[in-house]
Amino acid sequence: MNNNHMFSNRKLLLLLIPIIAEQFLNSLMGMADSMMVSNVGAAALSGVSLVDSINNLVVQAFNAMATGGVIICSTYIGQKDIKRASEAARQVILVSTFISVLLMVLGLIFRMQLLKLIFGTVEADVMEAAGIYFFLTILSYPGVALAAAGSAIFRAQANSRLPMNVAIVSNILNVTGNALLIWGFGLGVYGAALATLLSRIFSAVVLLIYLRNKELEISIRDYLSIRPDKDKIHRVLAMGIPNGIENSMFQFGKLAIQSSVSILGTTAIAAQSMTNIFENVNGVAGIGVGIGLMTIVGQCLGAGRKDEAVYYTKKMILWGYIAILSSCLFAYAIARPVTYLAGMTPESASLCIYMLGWITIAKPILWSPSFVIPYALRAAGDVKFSMIVATLTMWLCRVTLATFLIRVVGVGAIGVWIGMFADWAIRGVIFTIRFRRGNWIHKVVA
8 A cells, every 4th residue: 555545554553452451450450440349349349340230331332322422523623614613522421421420410319220120139248339330420421421432532633642641540549549448448348339439530620631631632711611512412412322332232141141150159250250351351452453444444435535445455454464363362371370369269269260261262363343443334324224233133142142041951051152242243244244344334423
């Protein structure tokens, strides 16, 4: 390819490496969080992990709003229309604030009813731990939403280093806060939740302060003067809502599968939850490649360079293969020491490593086309197709097959992953056909 391309390899790496590092750090910190809380006791860990399954839904919704912002802002930057990019960024901040405050208020009012509705049968001490943790993490929703929006606006400008640095400091604060509040002050679950709340508020405040810098392509100086702009909000939501539905369906699917695993007994539940943590860790490098690809494709299409959008997507699919293979091997290499340090029983640990072995074989082959291509489709504005396919394969394949294999055939926890591999394979075929036909490229966000 000639040298007039928008992104050299150096520029691509400068964009992608901080995103991947940030994703890795977040998932490793999640693992450290769980290990620290598990020292408080089984009820505390159960309470926290139940609440996290609800919170993940909310975080995904905020990330989806932010994704809508990345797509629109990066397209305007590609068009060299900085004024409209800045206006769109202001609306992303406004929408994120409004939705997160609304969810926070509703969450605070109905939090115990929600916990009882979803997890009604758990023991009293687990429910108590969940109630404490849920209350404080609900207060952090605006922090999560504004940090996601701020990071997205920086990434749309191809500046991924600053969000990474903020995430590093925030995660260090979270883990230090955990250690201090859980062990130093003996606050248990309350301490874990407080550390999470403070680190999330820190991220949002710092990113919003940095966005005021006049040197940036998109800077936002006077937050209080932002007023709703129906047209811009509609565009952000048109990109964000299908993405949010897709992510939410993913989390709902995980909850549905969890209910099947819960009938298999404690050994299987512990093995499955630890395998999930490892599978998050070995996927983050690939997800980082996909997140970066949205900025790349958005800017290429904004500049009218459709052939380059296709070229970079192919390149990122290849990089996705490399990233997933490397991170799968890394996760498998650390699996034994981590299961030992987490104090898992030998039966749970060996089941976890057995399942992770199969993931390490299947994921590098199947994952990249089924997940990297949809990021390119979304950046081009082809968000509904991605949402429909991902939701259908999730429910018809992953959830249905896993439930059938566990409850009817009786294959045990590995049934979850057989369902997952089938889902990845079918998604990969459908998205590859869509990509090769080229219809997606003509749906550029105006």
